[in-house]
Amino acid sequence: MDTAAEITPSPARTVTGHAGAIELAGVAKRFPNGALAVNGINLRIAGGSYCCLLGPSGCGKTTTLRMIAGHEEPTAGEILIDGSNVVGLSPRARGTAMMFQSYALFPHLSVRDNVAFSLRVRGTPRAERYREADQVIEQVQLTEFAARLPGQLSGGQQQRVALARALITRPRVLLLDEPLSALDEFLRLQMRAELREMQRRLGITFVHVTHTQLEAVAVADQVVVMAHGEVRQSSSARGIYAEPRSAYVAQFMGGQNVLRGTVESVAAGIATLRGPGGEGYAVRLGADKALAGQTVEFAVRRDRLSLASSSTVNSITGRVRAIEYQGTFVKMTLTRSGAPDFVAYVDEGAYFRAPVAVGTMASFGWELDEAHLLVSE
Amino acid sequence: MSASATLVAAVGRRRERSWSLSSLLLALPLAAVLVCFVVAPLISVVAVSVFRYDNFAVIPGFTLENYASVLSSRLTLSLYLTMIRLAAITWAVTLVLGFCVAYFLVFHVRSKLIAIGLFLACTVPFWTSNIIRMISWLPLLGRQGIINQALLTTGVIHQPLGFLLYSDFSVIVSYVHLFTIFMIVPIFNAMSRIDPALFEASRDAGASRWQTMRLVVLPLSKSGIVLGSVFVITLVMGDFYVVKVMSGGSLASVVSAMVDDISTLLFPHAAASAVILLVVLTLLVAGIMRLVDIRRELVAER
Amino acid sequence: MAIVSARGGRPWTFYVLAAIFVGYVAFLYGPMLCIYVLSFQGPQGGLTFPMRGAGLHWFNQLLSQGDTGDLIGAISRSLPLAVLVMAITVIVSFAAGMAFRARFPGSNWLFYLVVASLVAPGYVLGIGIGLMFQLLGWNTDWYTSALGAQLSWTLPFGLLIMFAVFGRYDRAYEEAARDLGAFPVQTLRLVVVPMLLPGVIAVALFGFTLSYDEFARTLQTVGSSNTVPIEIWSMTQNVTTPSIYALGTLTTALSFVVIGVSLGTIALIQRRRVGMKSL
Numbered sequence: 001m002d003t004a005a006e007i008t009p010s011p012a013r014t015v016t017g018h019a020g021a022i023e024l025a026g027v028a029k030r031f032p033n034g035a036l037a038v039n040g041i042n043l044r045i046a047g048g049s050y051c052c053l054l055g056p057s058g059c060g061k062t063t064t065l066r067m068i069a070g071h072e073e074p075t076a077g078e079i080l081i082d083g084s085n086v087v088g089l090s091p092r093a094r095g096t097a098m099m100f101q102s103y104a105l106f107p108h109l110s111v112r113d114n115v116a117f118s119l120r121v122r123g124t125p126r127a128e129r130y131r132e133a134d135q136v137i138e139q140v141q142l143t144e145f146a147a148r149l150p151g152q153l154s155g156g157q158q159q160r161v162a163l164a165r166a167l168i169t170r171p172r173v174l175l176l177d178e179p180l181s182a183l184d185e186f187l188r189l190q191m192r193a194e195l196r197e198m199q200r201r202l203g204i205t206f207v208h209v210t211h212t213q214l215e216a217v218a219v220a221d222q223v224v225v226m227a228h229g230e231v232r233q234s235s236s237a238r239g240i241y242a243e244p245r246s247a248y249v250a251q252f253m254g255g256q257n258v259l260r261g262t263v264e265s266v267a268a269g270i271a272t273l274r275g276p277g278g279e280g281y282a283v284r285l286g287a288d289k290a291l292a293g294q295t296v297e298f299a300v301r302r303d304r305l306s307l308a309s310s311s312t313v314n315s316i317t318g319r320v321r322a323i324e325y326q327g328t329f330v331k332m333t334l335t336r337s338g339a340p341d342f343v344a345y346v347d348e349g350a351y352f353r354a355p356v357a358v359g360t361m362a363s364f365g366w367e368l369d370e371a372h373l374l375v376s377e
Numbered sequence: 378m379s380a381s382a383t384l385v386a387a388v389g390r391r392r393e394r395s396w397s398l399s400s401l402l403l404a405l406p407l408a409a410v411l412v413c414f415v416v417a418p419l420i421s422v423v424a425v426s427v428f429r430y431d432n433f434a435v436i437p438g439f440t441l442e443n444y445a446s447v448l449s450s451r452l453t454l455s456l457y458l459t460m461i462r463l464a465a466i467t468w469a470v471t472l473v474l475g476f477c478v479a480y481f482l483v484f485h486v487r488s489k490l491i492a493i494g495l496f497l498a499c500t501v502p503f504w505t506s507n508i509i510r511m512i513s514w515l516p517l518l519g520r521q522g523i524i525n526q527a528l529l530t531t532g533v534i535h536q537p538l539g540f541l542l543y544s545d546f547s548v549i550v551s552y553v554h555l556f557t558i559f560m561i562v563p564i565f566n567a568m569s570r571i572d573p574a575l576f577e578a579s580r581d582a583g584a585s586r587w588q589t590m591r592l593v594v595l596p597l598s599k600s601g602i603v604l605g606s607v608f609v610i611t612l613v614m615g616d617f618y619v620v621k622v623m624s625g626g627s628l629a630s631v632v633s634a635m636v637d638d639i640s641t642l643l644f645p646h647a648a649a650s651a652v653i654l655l656v657v658l659t660l661l662v663a664g665i666m667r668l669v670d671i672r673r674e675l676v677a678e679r
Numbered sequence: 680m681a682i683v684s685a686r687g688g689r690p691w692t693f694y695v696l697a698a699i700f701v702g703y704v705a706f707l708y709g710p711m712l713c714i715y716v717l718s719f720q721g722p723q724g725g726l727t728f729p730m731r732g733a734g735l736h737w738f739n740q741l742l743s744q745g746d747t748g749d750l751i752g753a754i755s756r757s758l759p760l761a762v763l764v765m766a767i768t769v770i771v772s773f774a775a776g777m778a779f780r781a782r783f784p785g786s787n788w789l790f791y792l793v794v795a796s797l798v799a800p801g802y803v804l805g806i807g808i809g810l811m812f813q814l815l816g817w818n819t820d821w822y823t824s825a826l827g828a829q830l831s832w833t834l835p836f837g838l839l840i841m842f843a844v845f846g847r848y849d850r851a852y853e854e855a856a857r858d859l860g861a862f863p864v865q866t867l868r869l870v871v872v873p874m875l876l877p878g879v880i881a882v883a884l885f886g887f888t889l890s891y892d893e894f895a896r897t898l899q900t901v902g903s904s905n906t907v908p909i910e911i912w913s914m915t916q917n918v919t920t921p922s923i924y925a926l927g928t929l930t931t932a933l934s935f936v937v938i939g940v941s942l943g944t945i946a947l948i949q950r951r952r953v954g955m956k957s958l
Contacts (some may be wrong), residue, residue: 118582418807615800
């Protein structure tokens with residue numbers, strides 16, 4: 001397993017020179033009960049970018065976020081914000097602000113007092129802090145609710161209050177812990193877009209923890225996939241989806257079929273593989289090397305397949321087990337003996353011109369360049 | 378409104394009413410007991426407070442002499458002053474102690490199971506006899522008591538301390554001993570409902586620990602503090618046996634004066650005094666309760 | 680839940696508050712332990728330390744009625760009274776707890792009545808009940824006037840506990856039972872009561888112990904024959920031997936048995952539920 005090498009250059013979109021660049025160097029966290037939540041991660045997040053930490057629950061993403069926020073201190077490693085080590089500093093001194101999963105709005109304070117809270121503890125006079133709070137409240141379109149208590153607001157409104165409260169101190173870095181998990185599907189999509197828009201407008205760094213793949217690739221410049229306290233891959237949203245580095249990332253992100261085969265020969269940078277069922281595959285090696293006799297894994301995107309006649313190179317034949325209509329495409333699941341299910345996303349129009357019945361046999365093939373070699377872990 | 382919507386609304390209304398009817402029936406036994414053994418007795422007290430009496434009997438009638446006698450007595454004033462002093466000191470001590478204990482249990486004990494265990498350890502004495510717990514201070518506080526013996530042998534003092542027993546001090550020690558639990562439980566309940574994420578949100582906003590305490594924890598514990606204060610103050614104001622035993626007879630309370638009245642069969646006089654005490658306590662409690670909607674805090678409605 | 684500094688260590692306030700807590704517990708139990716120890720002195724024993732001899736002398740003294748009036752009789756009244764109060768408290772406060780889940784006409788009045796009976800001075804209520812019985816020409820007795828007086832104290836407590844219990848209870852269980860065709864009584868018997876059993880046991884514990892130790896309200900309502908706390912009270916007025924400690928030890932031991940059984944049962948139920956969940 002290779003985590004140290006996963007310092008991916010910042011995505012192309014990011015403007016250099018923005019404040020709020022974050023660097024984690026060998027950061028680890030072991031809790032007093034002995035559990036190792038984060039196992040020495042290295043990560044660089046460009047200033048002014050939108051980064052998503054993505055992974056299943058228990059992968060250490062929230063702990064990582066809380067260490068950046070200063071609510072946990074690492075047991076090893078350094079956390080740098082704009083080049084200076086912030087380990088040991090208070091959240092305020094770090095210039096970070098956090099939006100909590102449950103929002104953690106003070107139930108006894110009005111929206112205005114919640115938003116003005118950090119100014120209040122700084123000793124800002126009432127009139128001034130209310131003026132500033134009202135400005136931020138206006139930005140999140142809650143002006144008419146400023147006098148209400150959090151309990152009198154809907155989930156989406158509460159979330160805006162939490163956002164306003166975090167932003168009033170003009171942080172360099174906004175840390176969002178599963179910010180959309182408490183919302184229903186419709187609001188989730190709406191707030192997702194608003195968060196992205198807010199980040200673009202403010203030009204500060206957003207670090208957003210989520211366990212939803214689509215949410216991550218929809219908003220983020222940089223997606224960091226984590227598992228078991230380690231970074232599995234960090235790259236642009238498109239990169240992580242289209243070019244997963246390992247079988248783990250490919251399977252976790254979805255949208256890919258992971259296949260395996262034994263190398264029979266290598267010629268002109270292309271390896272010829274033989275699958276466990278005798279299928280023939282050809283995969284471009286790129287910079288990787290493969291030796292004859294070695295077993296390698298590769299990924300094929302589910303949406304880059306075409307119906308093929310059986311027994312050509314780079315094709316799969318199986319029995320149709322399920323057909324799910326997905327609106328813009330049709331999801332077909334094939335079962336094969338002795339191998340995992342194979343999934344194909346077939347264009348909706350194409351499918352209904354020539355429907356396939358459940359239980360019949362079908363074959364799918366793909367172009368050489370749609371197969372993508374994976375690193376074994 | 379469409380016909381079906383009207384129908385749905387009507388059915389909803391009927392269900393609503395059937396719930397409140399069954400609620401009414403379920404609440405009836407409680408209401409009956411409290412009317413018979415709280416409302417009716419208090420009416421009896423008010424009635425007797427305007428009766429006449431002589432050395433042998435209570436004579437039904439109407440007079441305000443009993444009230445005049447109670448209100449004009451210098452003794453009444455001094456009794457109230459004594460009790461207000463004792464109640465104020467006890468309230469302050471139990472508030473600080475109860476707040477600290479509840480805060481420790483809710484926010485500092487990591488295991489929930491251990492927190493419940495320690496909470497029960499605080500509660501168990503409440504389920505044993507108050508009088509026994511009160512007299513258990515006698516072997517400690519007396520002139521030959523453990524505390525004096527210990528201080529004498531260690532040479533801290535050369536004369537036994539007299540103020541430990543049969544004094545304001547021993548009365549207040551007993552009150553704190555008996556009543557702190559009434560402060561701990563409501564504050565513990567209020568604090569248990571505070572989302573621990575609020576501490577981090579407060580820290581994230583740059584608040585110091587003291588600011589978090591003042592701006593977040595205290596306001597959110599207010600309902601518990603109010604409820605606990607009502608308990609402690611009314612318990613002290615209604616006490617007669619602690620003040621009698623632990624002061625060695627040197628102090629008297631409003632109620633212990635009533636006990637003396639009753640023992641000499643001065644029922645109307647005691648009743649008038651009781652009515653005055655009830656009025657005072659009602660005003661006090663109503664004043665404190667204005668600070669918080671107790672019903673909303675206690676009752677979980679759907 | 681616990682406050683932990685970002686490094687995972689304990690903040691200094693932890694140690695201060697832990698010290699206060701330990702001090703409070705010592706303050707709570709220390710004196711009680713003293714009288715338990717002192718009650719096991721020999722015949723020369725006095726009211727304070729040092730211990731003079733050891734033995735059960737003062738317990739014998741107590742039971743042979745050398746020092747007291749009618750202790751056995753007092754216990755024979757206190758126990759059935761406590762059981763009676765416990766039973767009524769459980770049933771009435773459970774019903775009222777269910778009632779208070781919805782607003783009903785007069786619910787506010789009833790609530791304030793509950794608060795009033797909780798904060799009214801016990802002795803004043805006792806006088807009131809005594810006077811009421813006198814005006815009605817009835818005799819006060821432990822199973823009539825004292826029973827009512829004690830209920831005015833235990834029912835509010837029972838109701839407060841039921842508020843807490845129902846606050847954490849999801850009504851969907853009842854609706855599910857009704858949905859599956861259960862009649863109201865079946866719903867109650869098969870779903871509500873078993874689910875809330877730990878809370879019900881807690882109410883029973885309060886009902887029993889508060890009655891068994893009740894003093895202020897009982898004093899004027901018990902009639903001619905005493906209950907245990909009043910027996911103790913009269914001993915504090917005229918007994919200056921360790922037999923009063925012996926009585927304290929005896930009655931506290933009984934309370935502890937009741938507390939132990941109740942809490943043990945609750946713990947057993949909870950453990951079995953956790954066990955079921957993990958299956």
